[in-house]
Amino acid sequence: MKRRDFLYMTGMGLGATILPKAGLLGKDVPLDAPWYSVDTAIKKELADVALNEARAKGATYTDVRIGRYLNQYVITREDKVQNIVNTESYGIGIRVIANGSWGFAATDKMDKDSIAKTAQLAVAIAKENAKLLTEPVQLAPQKGYGEVSWKAPIEKNAFDVPVKEKAELLLSANAAAMKAGANYINSYMFLVNEQKYFASSDGSYIDQDVHRIWPTFTITRIDAKTGKFETRNALSAPVGMGYEYLIPKASEKIAGPTTLYKKRYDILEDAQLGAKQAGDKLTAKxxxxxxxxxxxxxxxxxxxxxxxxxxxxxxxxxxxxxxxxxxxxxxxxxxxxxxxxxxxxxxxxxxxxxxxxxxxxxxxxxxxxxxxxxxxxxxxxxxxxxxxxxxxxxxxxxxxxxxxxxxxxxxxxxxxxxxxxxxxxxxxxxxxxxxxxxxxxxxxxxxxxxxxxxxxxxxxxxxxxxxxxxxxxxxxxxxxxxxxxxxxxxxxxxxxxxxxxxxxxxxxxxxxxxxxxxxxxxxxxxxxxxxxxxxxxxxxxxxx
Structure with missing residues (x-):
């Protein structure tokens, strides 16, 4: 399955909102590529090029966002891995105020000349936009923070976990569901890492590392006599955590008619119970x-x-x-x-x-x-x-x-x-x-x-x-x-x-x-x- 087909299929099943992003996932990267981040000194140097060029061209305010976005999606069905997507997108967006109006331009050419030209374009766009302005932009004051950083407090970076291990976990969940009576199961694991660097003419240079993970599935049970079917989706929550989310703690289990945990998720237990509950729905009142x-x-x-x-x-x-x-x-x-x-x-x-x-x-x-x-x-x-x-x-x-x-x-x-x-x-x-x-x-x-x-x-x-x-x-x-x-x-x-x-x-x-x-x-x-x-x-x- 090609990435374009994957986006279409999962977009239909998990929400059409993902479809417009097909062109922005970036380039494919090897599945075994090690996780790394770009050195902050390099990002600061590139950001200063944009800040200085925008100011020279007449911007009264500028902010710069250098982003490296990693996306990994693992998709399975019953006993098969249907697709694996592993991409990287890297570039810079420059936003300015000139003549009281916003302007914005972006590029994935990360050399100083290209960044300077992009800053010039952002200012030119702002000046053109200003011709249609009825009142100037009013920005709330914001102090500069200097050089600071923030990292999501993850325990285990999911991008460091081998893809094979993630696929095997999904296939194990599928097997548990099939053994418990499921006729079909599709399971997915979505991973996102946003490495974001922000710089502004207010004096901020902010480096952030954001992680998100979402394991999920859809189980289908069919009544062979009537042809009717029922489904049960995973009861997982997408979270801002690392791979530790998939390592449940028994002490966090919530009492009730289904498998729920306080902060973590047991996909194997949920898949097994989900298959039973989908069957129960067939005969429910x-x-x-x-x-x-x-x-x-x-x-x-x-x-x-x-x-x-x-x-x-x-x-x-x-x-x-x-x-x-x-x-x-x-x-x-x-x-x-x-x-x-x-x-x-x-x-x-x-x-x-x-x-x-x-x-x-x-x-x-x-x-x-x-x-x-x-x-x-x-x-x-x-x-x-x-x-x-x-x-x-x-x-x-x-x-x-x-x-x-x-x-x-x-x-x-x-x-x-x-x-x-x-x-x-x-x-x-x-x-x-x-x-x-x-x-x-x-x-x-x-x-x-x-x-x-x-x-x-x-x-x-x-x-x-x-x-x-x-x-x-x-x-x-x-x-x-x-x-x-x-x-x-x-x-x-x-x-x-x-x-x-x-x-x-x-x-x-x-x-x-x-x-x-x-x-x-x-x-x-x-x-x-x-x-x-x-x-x-x-x-x-x-x-x-």
Whole structure:
């Protein structure tokens, strides 16, 4: 299978957001190529060329991003390795302000003359853009940090693990699933290493090393008599960790009807149980539509948070900059200005965080050289803030950016992207079992599934992977054909319970698309299990 075919196939199965990046994965590199990083002294020397040339041509501000991006994807099906992708992309992006306007240019020719010419082009573009400007760019002030670095706190670099070992792990998971009754299984392992160097005319020289990993699979079980089938996707979360993520700790296991761990993942156990559960879904009772209390596991709730909280609190979406592609937001500025907009119940506390260890969005500095932190978006159910970058901060009256700038490649201009956005755990001691005890008629949902949400991130529908019926405080059996519908405000106001910190876990998106041309980013969303009262549930079964 060629890389282009792989991108098409996995894009269809795992999200079309990966497709536009086909030309940006870079060049193929040998599978046994050793992991290394470019010397920071070399990167600083090249960055200074760009900074000096841009200033000489009239730029009042310049930032430079030198990026080396490694991508490795291992794809298997049953007892075969279908494809292995191992690529490197290396280049420089230069962004400037001249005559009050932005300009950007990039190149993969990493010699000083080419970099100088690219800086000249960025300034020329800015000056042309300025002719159409209605008001100049207003950048929030940002001090220079000098020469600093940040590295993801990984224990085992996944790029140092032989590809053969990774493939064998996936094939072992496949074998476990097939032995447990699966008819088909596709399994994947996605690895990303972003080696990012940022320099700016503010006086920052920042070197960062970012790692991400996502092992996942899809299992299919078929009823030979009826020809009907059911699937069960992996309950793994993509994370900002090294290969240690795939070395589970028994002490982290979460009690419940499926295989879940606090911070790590057992793909063999999940594949074996997933095959059984896909079979159970074949004989599960089809849900009766109506109002139910929902107990939502973090492996499911992360996606609802992402779509109904993360995206609508992006300030560029609020301002309408995303209207042409993915819609705007119902969280308009007047709601924030009122300081009393009731987003959810008083139990709903949602925080943005770019520092959380192990999360996909964790970095020391964003792609504008802003040191990262965390802040409240929803406090005691009230909308209190958004997500901003340097040229947006003045709109909210902020003195500094919140560090939400990101570009998925050296060849793309950076723009506002979502930080980790998470529901905070309940303050009262409570386990998922404690929440279930309070439910007379409900459904416990595990894992993410298909979803739909309108262009303002208000009306939505979400499915899942596993559904369990709750009666009189007890789980009584499995259900299928379940999806729930609500609008964002009524849903979060229906939150009547959140488990405590001991149940807190991360989910997330490895390929979250935004912008035109589209870029992808990776972002985590944490929560503990939560209870939502009186939510409308529909039956999704189709009669043929």
């Amino acid at each position: 089809s849900v009766e539509a109506g109002k139910y209390d929902l107990i939502l596991d973090p492996s499911h709730l992360w996606l609802t948070i992402h779509e109904s909280v993360g995206h609508p609190s992006e300030l560029d979406r609020v301002l309408g900059y995303e209207a042409n592609f993915a819609g705007t937001s119902f969280l308009t500025l007047d709601k924030w200005e009122s300081k009393k907009f009731n987003f959810g119940s008083k139990l709903v506390n949602i925080m943005a965080d770019k520092t959380q260890p192990g999360s996909l969005g964790a970095v020391g500095y964003d792609d504008e050289g802003v040191g990262t932190g965390k802040w409240d978006l929803i406090k005691d159910g009230i909308l209190v803030n958004y997500q901003t970058i340097r040229d947006q901060a003045h709109i909210l009256g902020l003195n500094a950016s919140q560090g939400c700038c990101y570009a998925d490649s050296w060849s793309d201009v950076q723009f506002q992207r979502m930080p980790n956005v998470s529901l905070q755990p309940g303050k009262t001691k409570a386990s998922p079992q404690d929440l279930i005890k309070n439910v007379e008629k409900g459904i416990y949902i595990i894992g993410d599934g298909s979803f739909s949400i309108d262009q303002q991130r208000y009306n939505f529908q979400f499915g899942g992977q596993l559904f369990y019926e709750i009666k009189n405080g007890k789980i009584v059996g499995m259900l299928k054909d379940v999806a729930y519908q609500a609008n964002t405000q009524e849903f979060w106001n229906a939150c009547v319970g959140v488990a405590d910190e001991s149940d807190y876990r991360l989910g997330g998106s490895f390929f979250d698309g935004k912008g035109q041309p589209m870029q992808v980013s990776a972002v985590s969303h944490g929560s503990s299990t939560a209870h939502f009262k009186g939510i409308n549930v529909i039956n999704t079964a189709r009669k043929i």
